Amino acid sequence: MKILMFAIPVFMVTILVEAAIAWRMGRRGVYDVPDAITSLHHGVLSQAIGGFAKLVDVALYVAVYEAFHLFEWSRDSVLAWVAALLLYDFSHYxxxxxxxxxxxxxxxxxxxxxxxxxxLSTALRQPATAALFTWIFHLPMAVLGVPPVMYLIVGLVDLLYxxxxxTELVGRLGVLDRILVTPSxxxxHHGQNDYCIDRNYGGIFVLWDRMFGTFVDERDGEKIAYGIRKPLRSLNPLWSNLQVYADLIRQTRAARGLAGKLAVWFGRMQAPEPMDPSVVRRYDPETPSSVAAYGAVQYTLTMVMLLHFLSGFEAFPVQVSVTYSIVILVSCVTIGGVLEGSRIAFAAETVRLGALALASMTLPDWFGLPLPTAARAVVTAGALAAAIWLLALRRERPSAPAAA
Ligand SMILES: [Zn+2]
Ligand SMILES: [Zn+2]
Known part of the structure; x- marks a missing residue:
C-alpha cells in the first residue's frame, strides 16, 4: 500500500500528460473527463474498499504457505525472483x-x-472485490514455497506493469506484441468487436495466450469499440461493482433447481451474439464542462483523503479504517452522481459537504490527523464555497434528468 502511495502521483501526472498529448494530436475521442474521473473513482475504491479484501488474500496465502510449503526459496537469488514473477504471471493468466x-x-x-x-485512467478502473477471488489462483505458489514477501512484490510488479x-497513443511494437502484453x-482485450472477445488475457507476458490458444493480433482495418456488450451506462463506481451480481441474483431466482441456480454463478458464460462495432454508441450523460470541473476538483480532494487513508491503514483500528473507507465511498458515489446530472446526487452531495464542514468543526481530529483552528476554518470555508458552486451548477441545469 505504501508503494502504491508513491505510484499514485506518477499515475496522475502521466494521465494528464497522455490527455495533453491526445489533445495536441487532435484525438478528442481518447479522453472524456467524466469517464476518466469515474475510472479514477474506481481506482480509489479498489484501494479504500479493496484494501480489506487484500488482507484476506494475504492472510490465506500466509496460512497456506506456513502449513504446506514444499520448497525453500532464496530471496537472494535473481533466478528465484524471475521464477516467482513467471509463476505469478501464469496464475494471473x-x-x-x-x-x-x-x-x-x-x-x-x-x-x-x-x-x-x-x-491510462482505464488501467486504474480496478474492481474493489478482486482480491476475494485472486487468492484461489495464487495458492499453488504458496504450496511451491514462494515466500509471502516475494509474492507481494512480484504481484505489485505484475500489476504496475x-x-x-x-493507451491508444502507442501503436504496434513489432515482435514485442507477440511476447509481452503491449498497448496493441x-x-x-478491451474490445467488444467479435474478434476481440475472450482474447489476450496475459498480465506481463502474452506468451501464455499463444500457448493456450487465446492470442489474437490487433486488426489494422477494424476500429475497436471499447467496453462491454451489456454496457454499464452509469458513472457510479459502487453500482459498477454490484451490477452483474444484481443480475445474477435475479437470474438465480428465475433458475430452476439447485443445479440450475448454481450454474447461474459457476457455469460457463455464453458466447455473445455477433455484433457490428460501428453501431456502438458510447454512453454520454452530457455532463456540462462546468460540472466536470467540479467533479475533477472534488475527485482531487477525495484522492488526498485516500492518500491519508493509505498512510494510516496499517495503524488505524478496524472501526476507524472502516468508517474512513465509507466516507471515501460516499464521496465517490455522490460526485459520480453529480457528473451524471442526478437530482438526488446533487442533494446528497450538498449533505456530504455539510457533513464535512460539521465534522471539521466538531471532531477532535480527522482520523488521527490533528485539526488546528486554521485547518478547521479552511475546510469549513472550502465546503461552503463548494456548496455555493454546486448550487450554481444546479441552477445551470434546472432540467437535469434524474439518473439511477
Ligand atoms: Zn486492461
Ligand atoms: Zn479482462
Whole structure:
C-alpha cells in the first residue's frame, strides 16, 4: 500500500500528460473527463474498499504457505525472483481467463472493462472485490514455497506493469506484441468487436495466450469499440461493482433447481451474439464542462483523503479504517452522481459537504490527523464555497434528468 502511495502521483501526472498529448494530436475521442474521473473513482475504491479484501488474500496465502510449503526459496537469488514473477504471471493468466468465463468472477472483473474509452485512467478502473477471488489462483505458489514477501512484490510488479499498456497513443511494437502484453494486444482485450472477445488475457507476458490458444493480433482495418456488450451506462463506481451480481441474483431466482441456480454463478458464460462495432454508441450523460470541473476538483480532494487513508491503514483500528473507507465511498458515489446530472446526487452531495464542514468543526481530529483552528476554518470555508458552486451548477441545469 505504501508503494502504491508513491505510484499514485506518477499515475496522475502521466494521465494528464497522455490527455495533453491526445489533445495536441487532435484525438478528442481518447479522453472524456467524466469517464476518466469515474475510472479514477474506481481506482480509489479498489484501494479504500479493496484494501480489506487484500488482507484476506494475504492472510490465506500466509496460512497456506506456513502449513504446506514444499520448497525453500532464496530471496537472494535473481533466478528465484524471475521464477516467482513467471509463476505469478501464469496464475494471473488463469485468474483473468476464468474471470471472463465464469459469471461469479466476471461480476468482479467486469469493472475493469466498464469504460468505453481506453487510456491510462482505464488501467486504474480496478474492481474493489478482486482480491476475494485472486487468492484461489495464487495458492499453488504458496504450496511451491514462494515466500509471502516475494509474492507481494512480484504481484505489485505484475500489476504496475499493466498500467502503461492502457493507451491508444502507442501503436504496434513489432515482435514485442507477440511476447509481452503491449498497448496493441491489450486494446484487443478491451474490445467488444467479435474478434476481440475472450482474447489476450496475459498480465506481463502474452506468451501464455499463444500457448493456450487465446492470442489474437490487433486488426489494422477494424476500429475497436471499447467496453462491454451489456454496457454499464452509469458513472457510479459502487453500482459498477454490484451490477452483474444484481443480475445474477435475479437470474438465480428465475433458475430452476439447485443445479440450475448454481450454474447461474459457476457455469460457463455464453458466447455473445455477433455484433457490428460501428453501431456502438458510447454512453454520454452530457455532463456540462462546468460540472466536470467540479467533479475533477472534488475527485482531487477525495484522492488526498485516500492518500491519508493509505498512510494510516496499517495503524488505524478496524472501526476507524472502516468508517474512513465509507466516507471515501460516499464521496465517490455522490460526485459520480453529480457528473451524471442526478437530482438526488446533487442533494446528497450538498449533505456530504455539510457533513464535512460539521465534522471539521466538531471532531477532535480527522482520523488521527490533528485539526488546528486554521485547518478547521479552511475546510469549513472550502465546503461552503463548494456548496455555493454546486448550487450554481444546479441552477445551470434546472432540467437535469434524474439518473439511477
Ligand atoms: Zn479482462
Ligand atoms: Zn486492461
Amino acid at each position: 488463469w485468474y483473468h481467463r476464468f474471470s471472463h468465463e465464469i459469471p461469479v468472477l466476471w461480476g468482479s472483473h467486469v469493472v475493469h472493462h466498464s469504460s468505453e474509452y481506453f487510456n 499493466q498500467y502503461w499498456v492502457h 494486444n491489450h486494446r484487443v
